[in-house]
Amino acid sequence: MDVKTCSKCKVTKPLTARHWQRDSCNATGWHSQCKTCRREYDRRRDAVRGTRLSRRLAKAADTANARARAAGVPGTLSGLILSGKLTEQNGRCYWCHCRLGSFHVDHKKPLGTAFFCGDNSPDNVCIACPDCNASKAGQPLASWLSRLAERGIRHELQPADMPVQAKLPLPEFNRLKRLTKFLALGLLG
Ligand SMILES: [Zn+2]
Ligand SMILES: [Zn+2]
Numbered sequence: 001m002d003v004k005t006c007s008k009c010k011v012t013k014p015l016t017a018r019h020w021q022r023d024s025c026n027a028t029g030w031h032s033q034c035k036t037c038r039r040e041y042d043r044r045r046d047a048v049r050g051t052r053l054s055r056r057l058a059k060a061a062d063t064a065n066a067r068a069r070a071a072g073v074p075g076t077l078s079g080l081i082l083s084g085k086l087t088e089q090n091g092r093c094y095w096c097h098c099r100l101g102s103f104h105v106d107h108k109k110p111l112g113t114a115f116f117c118g119d120n121s122p123d124n125v126c127i128a129c130p131d132c133n134a135s136k137a138g139q140p141l142a143s144w145l146s147r148l149a150e151r152g153i154r155h156e157l158q159p160a161d162m163p164v165q166a167k168l169p170l171p172e173f174n175r176l177k178r179l180t181k182f183l184a185l186g187l188l189g
Contacts (some may be wrong), residue, residue, distance in 0.1 A: 068120030071112030075120030
């Protein structure tokens with residue numbers, strides 16, 4: 001029986017599919033490392049990728065939270081919430097469904113603008129590709145989606161895409177309150 005020595009652990013094992021993985025890129029037709037070493041390599045690589053991803057997600061949550069605070073709107077995100085979104089979306093962009101490499105936290109209704117009243121709650125957040133995030137910015141959702149459809153990308157509009165928000169964001173509310181007070185004084189005076 002043919003045998004082969006692993007380039008990593010240096011153990012010689014029978015050259016069968018039980019111990020070795022086929023590798024068409026390798027001249028011998030087999031991987032240079034035994035299956036045990038390959039599995040260990042994959043496990044470590046996944047662990048490193050996992051930590052890197054959770055760090056990126058935590059950072060993205062921090063950024064979104066800071067933007068929300070600056071805009072005076074409620075809602076707090078965490079890396080865990082964003083990681084759940086990513087799983088829900090099968091690692092794909094919420095809008096165009098492309099497989100995500102780099103990603104952006106997208107507020108379905110833009111954050112805190114008087115017209116859209118978007119908050120920073122998990123319901124108002126999805127994970128989008130950089131292209132979608134940039135091209136959607138500042139545009140009404142319906143017209144942007146129709147432009148997406150023109151490029152052959154279909155996103156069925158969901159009720160969750162337009163979360164209902166009863167309350168006005170705080171700055172808008174305060175401005176309105178000042179305005180009504182001012183008008184009332186004007187009328188009385
Ligand atoms: Zn080995
Ligand atoms: Zn996209």
